[in-house]
Amino acid sequence: MTTDILSTPAPARGKSIRSRERKALLYGLLFTLPATLGFILFTAGPMIASFILSLTDYNVFKSRTNFIGFDHYAVLLSGKDELFTKSLGVTFYYVVLKVPVTILISFAIALLLNMNVKGRSIFRTIIYLPNIVPAVATSIIWMWLLNPDLGLVNTALSWLHLPTGQWLYAEGSVIPSVVITTLWGIGGTVVIFLAGLSGIPDQYYEAIEVDGGGWRHKLLHITIPMISPTLFFNTVMTLIGSFQVFSEAYILTQGGPNNASLFYLFYLWRTAFRDTEMGYASALAWIMFAIILVFTLLVFRTAKSWVYYEGDERS
């Protein structure tokens, strides 16, 4: 064999390492092939196709499809599509309300759960439970609870002599009402916070106690810095999720009243599947992608200044 010519000990060892490396590469690619194919077929490919589609006037019911360049984007950015502007405003309002409220409340609940109280695991189970209820069922339950005439919420409020509301049925209150229904499913975020909290070593708190610091010092100087990676993770995930709210709009409000809950993804779905304007809807999708990307990058950028990673094992 030709390899015999090179059979001095050192290169031979190099050779076997190289063949082992080659074997590892082969198997590595083989094991990850379905996932890579899936990425190409269901993510990368459709992404490119979606962009190309957004440059055409493709409509399922039109026989001819024309390439129209960036016309859709020009229309969207000029603000001529009032529903687009409206849905953007609605979605921003929702995100701005939902993200901080979700993060604050779930962090507070996690802090409570992290105390050494009896029956902790029962509380944790109860608070997580609504998170697994299907969105359709959640929506149906809350539609009734928030019903202005027959709902439990208004009944309870009037019983307490507090002002009642129109909730999902008034333009001014529909978005906060949707936020309330989604807060019911906050348990997932709570449990992630809880996992982060339980990872903080007790000694850190004890050190503060030795120095005579109270709970405020513990929270500001230990808990918040130590939890900041989890805080960061939860913020990014809630942010990305909130931009894409759909089921709630579809079932709870159908975008109403008077388009006051015309969430972006709902508008996109309507454009693509009811009006079958798939080219235009693809442009809508890309604008949404760009917005989410910008926001996520912004959070990532600020992360450097407030997210604290212990040591440098950041892998």
Add this chain to the structure above:
Amino acid sequence: MRDSTLKLSVGYAFLVAISALFLIPLVWMVRSALMDLSQIFVMPPIWIPHPFKWDNFTRALTTLPFDKFFVNTAVIVVLGVVGTVVSSTIAAFGFSRIQWKGRNLVFGILLSSMMLPGAVTLIPTFLGWKSLGFYDTYVPLVLPAYFGGGIFNVFLLRQFYMTIPRDFDEAAVVDGAGFFQIYYRIILPLSRSAVIVVSLFTFLGAWNDFFGPLIYLKSSEKFTLALGLQMFQGSYTSQWDLLMAASAAVVLPCVVVFLIGQKYFLEGITLTGLKG
């Protein structure tokens, strides 16, 4: 950390109040599902039905073919869970236990798709399935699970696999085992709990999925429970007893699965959340 008694009791009171708030909607659903329509709206509210109207369930579940929806959902869920488990464990193995050139780069690229809003790929994916003749079938809802099983699951399993000592693999290599044997005989049995976590998340995701079936299914005899429930809600808007009975029936399997697998759920969330 030791907390003072005062602080503990205040915290306790808060926890009881919050838990009550979280439970009320579920309790309300169950009590209304078992109640006569004449009692449902009585003020102040009645919390315990009298008599228990069990036939609300039979009435609600037979007005629409919920038995069929149940079977349809079960088929999608089982096929989805199998595909996800097989496919994501294999991928996670390739991304954690085999050292190959470009591994982290490829994984990073795949991972970036987690940030991608589904809306961007939605329309071409839909058109693709449609042109292949798979509109109004379960193929678009199930087949993708066999291609990677979702990068989130791969990520979760990979995190778990990286905690398994490498000595195990090396010992197996000395015994002449190949990569596939290491995957099948060592890593898979050792990662039982992580596999359960992935199965549970996939089960719930598929059971609760609304958007997928809404877009891909047209004939009502192919509907899933989530779609069926939504259809029910559309046609029986004011029949709150039946609506609540149908909702409770759809929610119940999730609650049972969650309560049985609770330990694994919490483990799984811990596994993903700890590393930002």
